[in-house]
Amino acid sequence: MVTTHDIPAHDASEALAERIRRAEAEGTPLRIVGGDTKAFYGRSVQGEALSTREHRGITEYDPVELIVSVRTGTPLAELEAALAANGQMLPCEPPHFGEAATVGGMIATGLSGPRRPWAGSVRDFVLGTRIITRQGSEQRFGGQVMKNVAGYDLSRLMVGAQGTLGLITEVSMKVLPLPGASQSLHLDMPLAEALEKLSEWGRQPLPLTAAAWLDGALHLRLEGGPSSVAATAERLGGDELKADFWEALREQRLAFFSAEDPRALWRLSLPHHTPALALPGVAETDVLYDWAGCQRWIRGDLDAETVRQAAARAGGHATCWRGAGGEPVDEPFAPLAPVVEKYHRNLKAELDPKGIFNPGRLYAAF
Numbered sequence: 001m002v003t004t005h006d007i008p009a010h011d012a013s014e015a016l017a018e019r020i021r022r023a024e025a026e027g028t029p030l031r032i033v034g035g036d037t038k039a040f041y042g043r044s045v046q047g048e049a050l051s052t053r054e055h056r057g058i059t060e061y062d063p064v065e066l067i068v069s070v071r072t073g074t075p076l077a078e079l080e081a082a083l084a085a086n087g088q089m090l091p092c093e094p095p096h097f098g099e100a101a102t103v104g105g106m107i108a109t110g111l112s113g114p115r116r117p118w119a120g121s122v123r124d125f126v127l128g129t130r131i132i133t134r135q136g137s138e139q140r141f142g143g144q145v146m147k148n149v150a151g152y153d154l155s156r157l158m159v160g161a162q163g164t165l166g167l168i169t170e171v172s173m174k175v176l177p178l179p180g181a182s183q184s185l186h187l188d189m190p191l192a193e194a195l196e197k198l199s200e201w202g203r204q205p206l207p208l209t210a211a212a213w214l215d216g217a218l219h220l221r222l223e224g225g226p227s228s229v230a231a232t233a234e235r236l237g238g239d240e241l242k243a244d245f246w247e248a249l250r251e252q253r254l255a256f257f258s259a260e261d262p263r264a265l266w267r268l269s270l271p272h273h274t275p276a277l278a279l280p281g282v283a284e285t286d287v288l289y290d291w292a293g294c295q296r297w298i299r300g301d302l303d304a305e306t307v308r309q310a311a312a313r314a315g316g317h318a319t320c321w322r323g324a325g326g327e328p329v330d331e332p333f334a335p336l337a338p339v340v341e342k343y344h345r346n347l348k349a350e351l352d353p354k355g356i357f358n359p360g361r362l363y364a365a366f
Helices: 009-028 074-085 103-109 191-201 224-234 244-250 304-313 338-349
Strands: 028-035 048-051 058-062 066-072 126-131 137-143 167-174 181-188 208-214 217-224 266-270 285-289 293-298 317-322
Touching: 009 028, 009 126, 009 167, 028 208, 048 058, 058 074, 058 191, 058 217, 074 285, 103 167, 126 338, 181 224, 191 217, 217 224, 266 304
Parallel strands: 028 048
Antiparallel strands: 058 066, 066 167, 126 137, 126 167, 181 217, 208 217, 208 285, 266 293, 266 317, 285 293
16 A cells, blocks of 8 residues: 655645635636646636645555546646556546646646547546535545445546536546567558558457558557567568557647647548548548547647538547647537537536636536
8 A cells, every 4th residue: 555645634625725715705717727737628617726736645556456646636647656556557548738737636636648449538437536616615525435426426527517516625436457479560561551541450359459540551559468469460461560659649749749730630530440431621641540539639720610510420520639729629529419408507506506617628618
């Protein structure tokens, strides 16, 4: 059992709670800030900054049980280093987008890396959370204490909510062992063949944990037992790919994501085996296929309605990650279906009726 405490938990929690109680009483909106490395993701928030950076440290870590509890102001790199020292990892492979990234940002955005389709998302590994409500009281959800509101699993609802439902102060997560062996491959092949191969391999027990197509080549990562990885690599062929490719992809350091490109950048989430989408003015080289094609990054001067309709017809949705010229956009996320919007509004009204937590972060209305 491992525990670390950078500052007393009660002092840090009470300071945050008092700030929230004051904001609730005065009706003052709060902009929740961790490392601020993902501030670009979503709509801008106008409000007083509420920093979680001082609320940090691993509170409990049991490598045998594969469970870690950590305060949300903890640097993400610090948590990953502690896990790696015990031969373990966060299976969802969350992006950092900067050295200051925190655990809270990982939970709030719910973003996952290249391993996502094979291991699971951030939400899949959350066991429980501690949350400071609008009344300034710290509540625990999930884990051994299951206390939901109106039937919702609040621990998992907080993942991806961008801090709009309350302040997450601590999270408990399941972790997994690091793979015994890892090898990455580069296979030159056209897109159509790559998508066909990925569909075929997806029906086989191969040790795939990442697959991306870019610039006429399929990039694969194999992880697992040494003999299984070696045998699969020999079978698939191709050239060896440097392992740091996956970190560069996760952190968007590849040339494809260059901020110097003046065109908008779109992120599409699509069902398995979706063929290439026909979008006006978008060449094959303007698309990066990640998650074996389920996540696609598209560069282009595209009308939002055109992109979103194409994604919807395929059974997915589209997010404007970066506007033309790097400018933010008013509505980066796909409009909600009426029923889903109703649930969003009801949740916000129940948990944050005065709209003090990151108001407008996801949608202008809430």
